[in-house]
Amino acid sequence: xxxxxxxxxxxxxxxxxxxxxxxxxxxxxxxxxxxxxxxxxxxxxxxxxxxxxxxxxxxxxxxxxxxxxxxxxxxxxxxxxxxxxxxxxxxxxxxxxxxxxxxxxxxxxxxxxxxxxxxxxxxxxxxxxxxxxxxxxxxxxxxxxxxxxxxxxxxxxxxxxxxxxxxxxxxxxxxxxxxxxxxxxxxxxxxxxxxxxxxxxxxxxxxxxxxxxxxxxxxxxxxxxxxxxxxxxxxxxxxxxxxxxxxxxxxxxxxxxxxxxxxxxxxxxxxxxxxxxxxxxxxxxxxxxxxxxxxxxxxxxxxxxxxxxxxxxxxxxxxxxxxxxxxxxxxxxxxxxxxxxxxxxxxxxxxxxxxxxxxxxxxxxxxxxxxxxxxxxxxxxxxxxxxxxxxxxxxxxxx
Ligand code: SAH
Numbered sequence: 070x071x072x073x074x075x076x077x078x079x080x081x082x083x084x085x086x087x088x089x090x091x092x093x094x095x096x097x098x099x100x101x102x103x104x105x106x107x108x109x110x111x112x113x114x115x116x117x118x119x120x121x122x123x124x125x126x127x128x129x130x131x132x133x134x135x136x137x138x139x140x141x142x143x144x145x146x147x148x149x150x151x152x153x154x155x156x157x158x159x160x161x162x163x164x165x166x167x168x169x170x171x172x173x174x175x176x177x178x179x180x181x182x183x184x185x186x187x188x189x190x191x192x193x194x195x196x197x198x199x200x201x202x203x204x205x206x207x208x209x210x211x212x213x214x215x216x217x218x219x220x221x222x223x224x225x226x227x228x229x230x231x232x233x234x235x236x237x238x239x240x241x242x243x244x245x246x247x248x249x250x251x252x253x254x255x256x257x258x259x260x261x262x263x264x265x266x267x268x269x270x271x272x273x274x275x276x277x278x279x280x281x282x283x284x285x286x287x288x289x290x291x292x293x294x295x296x297x298x299x300x301x302x303x304x305x306x307x308x309x310x311x312x313x314x315x316x317x318x319x320x321x322x323x324x325x326x327x328x329x330x331x332x333x334x335x336x337x338x339x340x341x342x343x344x345x346x347x348x349x350x351x352x353x354x355x356x357x358x359x360x361x362x363x364x365x366x367x368x369x370x371x372x373x374x375x376x377x378x379x380x381x382x383x384x385x386x387x388x389x390x391x392x393x394x395x396x397x398x399x400x401x402x403x404x405x406x407x408x409x410x411x412x413x414x415x416x417x418x419x420x421x422x423x424x425x426x427x428x429x430x431x432x433x434x435x436x437x438x439x440x441x442x443x444x445x446x447x448x449x450x451x452x453x454x455x456x457x458x459x460x461x462x463x464x465x466x467x468x
Contacts, residue, residue: 160263223252395420
């Protein structure tokens with residue numbers, strides 16, 4: 070084919086535009102957009118405008134300069150092909166069938182080579198892939214987390230029971246082949262959905278977490294903690310969010326759904342008095358450690374449901390100047406919003422990873438006297454349909 074280079078694996082590069090495409094596109098489902106990157110961002114811009122321009126003008130989406138290999142978290146499942154060779158890839162969302170993917174243009178470049186070594190060691194050490202339909206086998210999946218800023222790499226092997234054959238040899242061989250790995254953790258997950266983590270972990274090598282740097286702060290990330298998957302764009306996203314919050318010395322901020330404490334810690338570094346709330350225990354533990362790591366005393370974290378926590382704050386007669394909220398895809402919903410409004414923040418900065426729930430929630434906030442004045446989409450997930458957006462909501466005068 071003229072103008073096209075085949076790279077090893079499934080990735081194809083257009084010689085003229087330099088853009089990459091993947092031959093797995095239709096079967097895998099990890100990407101949903103198979104068009105030039107400029108067309109993808111244009112499509113997302115139009116969608117954001119269609120859904121959100123009724124609230125306030127929508128700024129131009131912030132694109133990614135090099136929209137490849139951005140995922141710093143890679144989960145891989147293992148199985149057999151018809152010749153009984155071990156393969157690795159992802160479950161097709163429609164059929165739950167394992168699609169073999171050796172090379173992915175979204176994932177961090179370290180992941181493919183580490184995964185290839187895991188496959189080889191599985192064969193050598195008789196570590197069988199877990200089969201979700203029979204419940205037989207050992208290795209459920211692997212989770213690789215990487216940091217481009219610190220160079221640290223974490224490998225988590227998720228097993229169905231505590232049994233991992235030749236555990237010490239596995240760790241030694243992994244480290245020999247990949248000196249870039251800084252920690253290896255075994256997570257034990259006897260049941261549950263594919264790609265979930267169990268409650269028990271053993272650190273097999275290193276500290277059991279990695280660190281990453283964003284916006285001049287350092288963050289520790291444990292296996293079960295949420296961390297944005299595209300750190301390059303996250304820096305832009307957080308910069309927009311913190312600027313929209315208009316932080317000054319002493320501004321009282323609540324960082325709801327705070328994960329490892331990232332946005333709140335950046336605000337605290339700018340002088341804000343911050344309270345972070347997070348439901349996931351591991352992430353909340355990381356958040357508290359991250360406050361220390363960054364030498365901050367003007368921030369505290371609570372392991373709680375964000376809505377309930379804010380309701381209790383309001384009942385004690387407390388308030389805040391700025392509420393930063395970054396909920397999961399389901400959005401915040403009615404109950405959270407009425408709790409938020411009871412704290413009468415002057416500003417609410419809503420960071421959303423799903424535009425449909427964002428639209429619904431902005432409408433609910435409007436009914437409670439908060440109006441959007443700034444809408445900034447950021448392309449956090451190139452080649453997928455996902456749109457991340459920062460919205461500033463201001464309390465109407467007299468409310
Ligand atoms: N702001 C963080 C995390 C955003 S993801 C960041 O940018 O990294 C959403 C977070 O909300 C996850 O960490 C999830 O564990 C947490 N979460 C989900 N439901 C919650 C609830 N009801 N109350 C508090 N936190 C919740």
